[in-house]
Structure formats: C-alpha cells, structure tokens
Amino acid sequence: MTLLGVNIDHVATIRNTRGNREPEPLQAALVAESAGADSIVCHLREDRRHITDRDVRMLTGMVQTSLQLEMALSPDIIKIALEVRPAEVMIVPERRQELTTERGFDAAREFDALKGAVQKFREAGIGVSVFVSAEMAQVEAAHKAGAETVELHTGPYSHAKTTAEAEAELDRLETAAHRGWELGLEVHAGHGLNYHNIERLVRQIPVEKVNIGHAIISRAVFSGLENAVRDMKALVASAS
Ligand code: PXP
Numbered sequence: 001m002t003l004l005g006v007n008i009d010h011v012a013t014i015r016n017t018r019g020n021r022e023p024e025p026l027q028a029a030l031v032a033e034s035a036g037a038d039s040i041v042c043h044l045r046e047d048r049r050h051i052t053d054r055d056v057r058m059l060t061g062m063v064q065t066s067l068q069l070e071m072a073l074s075p076d077i078i079k080i081a082l083e084v085r086p087a088e089v090m091i092v093p094e095r096r097q098e099l100t101t102e103r104g105f106d107a108a109r110e111f112d113a114l115k116g117a118v119q120k121f122r123e124a125g126i127g128v129s130v131f132v133s134a135e136m137a138q139v140e141a142a143h144k145a146g147a148e149t150v151e152l153h154t155g156p157y158s159h160a161k162t163t164a165e166a167e168a169e170l171d172r173l174e175t176a177a178h179r180g181w182e183l184g185l186e187v188h189a190g191h192g193l194n195y196h197n198i199e200r201l202v203r204q205i206p207v208e209k210v211n212i213g214h215a216i217i218s219r220a221v222f223s224g225l226e227n228a229v230r231d232m233k234a235l236v237a238s239a240s
Contacts (some may be wrong), residue, residue, distance in 0.1 A: 002202050003038035005068060005188070007213025010085060012042075018169035025051065026058045028225060033065050033227035039087075041211050042071035044077055047096055053080060060084045068129070068211070073110070073117050082120065088127035091117070100214075101191065104133035104153045107141035118146040131189060134169075134176035145182040149190040150180050150193035151211065157190050157201065158192025159217065166200075174205050195219065199239040206240050
C-alpha cells in the first residue's frame with residue numbers, strides 16, 4: 001500500500017508571517033501523525049523562509065513515525081542534518097527566487113557531489129532519497145550515487161492542462177518508476193499532488209510513498225488538519 005508523507009512547511013510559512021510561535025509546526029506534525037500520516041516532511045531552506053533550525057531539532061526529537069528532511073547539498077545544511085540525524089534526507093535543488101522546489105535534482109550532472117554526500121549520510125545511518133525528474137538517466141544516477149530512494153517529480157503531471165498531457169506525464173512517471181524498481185530502489189512521488197489528481201497517479205503507479213504539503217495544509221484551513229490528513233490518507237489507501 002502507498003504511504004502518505006505530510007509536508008508541514010506551510011504551517012511554518014504562516015507562523016513566520018507574524019514572527020511568533022503560532023501555528024506551531026511541531027503541533028502540526030503530531031496532529032498529522034495521529035490522523036494517519038506515515039511520515040513527516042520538512043524542508044530546511046538555506047534562506048530559512050519557513051522551517052527553522054529550531055523546528056528541525058524539535059521535530060527530530062518528537063516525530064514518532066519518521067522525519068524526512070528535505071535539503072539542498074549545501075555544506076551548512078549537510079552539517080545540521082548530520083548533527084540532528086533525521087530518519088531520511090531528501091536531496092533537492094534550491095533557488096532563492098523560487099516559490100517552491102521547481103525541478104528535480106540533476107543527479108547526473110552533480111553526481112560527484114551527490115555521491116560524496118550520500119556516503120556521509122549512509123555512514124551516519126541516515127537514509128537518502130533524491131528528488132529527480134521522471135527520466136531514466138536521473139533515476140540511474142541517483143542509484144549509482146548510492147541513494148536508496150528516488151522521489152519522482154510529479155509537478156509536470158499535476159500542472160498538466162489536458163487529459164492527454166496528464167496521461168503522457170503518467171506514462172513518463174511509470175517508466176521511470178519501473179526503472180527505479182528494477183534497480184532495487186524505493187520509489188516515492190511528490191509535488192503538486194492534491195485531492196483531485198492523487199487517485200489516478202497511485203492507481204497507475206503504486207509508488208511506496210507520496211509526499212504532499214500544499215493541498216493538505218490548504219484544506220486544513222477549512223476542515224482542520226486532522227480531517228485534511230484523514231481525507232488524503234483515505235484516497236491514497238483506496239487507490240493503492
Ligand atoms: N516533494 C518535494 C521534493 C517538494 O519540494 C515538495 C514541496 O515542498 C513536495 C514534495 C510537496 O509538494 P506540495 O506542497 O506541492 O504538495
């Protein structure tokens with residue numbers, strides 16, 4: 001069955017608009033877990049626009065499922081990750097001007113840096129996932145660098161304007177997922193997934209996990225986080 005990882009970055013985004021202590025990302029993580037989230041995801045960005053070092057330390061100490069720390073391959077973030085030891089890191093590319101992670105990590109081009117970092121994380125007992133676009137070469141490079149997991153970038157599927165485009169993107173994702181499985185990787189998917197497009201994805205491509213943030217936190221504004229996580233979990237479970 002496909003598992004659900006809940007990204008809580010946007011709870012921190014709201015908190016940071018007022019610079020105080022609410023809403024608290026840790027509380028969001030605990031509520032999400034009690035509503036059925038299988039893991040919690042947060043992204044410690046170099047500009048600390050949402051999740052802060054304090055959040056990461058608190059989350060690592062309190063999350064009971066598993067914490068996945070999304071991060072760029074930058075020396076100070078690698079240092080923090082090795083210190084706090086989340087269950088898993090997810091390597092993403094980062095650009096200051098972007099609103100959210102826009103593209104997959106170029107595992108083929110940045111192979112040496114990736115391989116070096118993967119080795120450090122694995123020696124520290126931290127799992128490594130690499131967020132890549134749905135391309136064979138990227139999946140293969142992530143595997144060759146020593147990662148155990150790839151997260152396939154579902155942005156192009158999520159943003160498809162027509163059914164034909166969405167189907168073409170699903171086929172690309174499926175081909176990349178199969179290559180990952182052939183290589184013995186765990187395959188996750190994420191970016192732009194929501195209550196309308198999740199079932200189709202999971203039905204066609206039974207990935208081990210989907211990571212979802214914006215749609216869940218947005219629905220939580222109206223229905224509460226617990227209901228928002230439960231609703232998504234039910235959709236993922238029924239489709240997989
Ligand atoms: N996976 C990765 C690698 C991401 O960068 C993000 C966005 O933080 C997500 C999944 C979740 O995307 P969304 O917020 O669109 O659900």
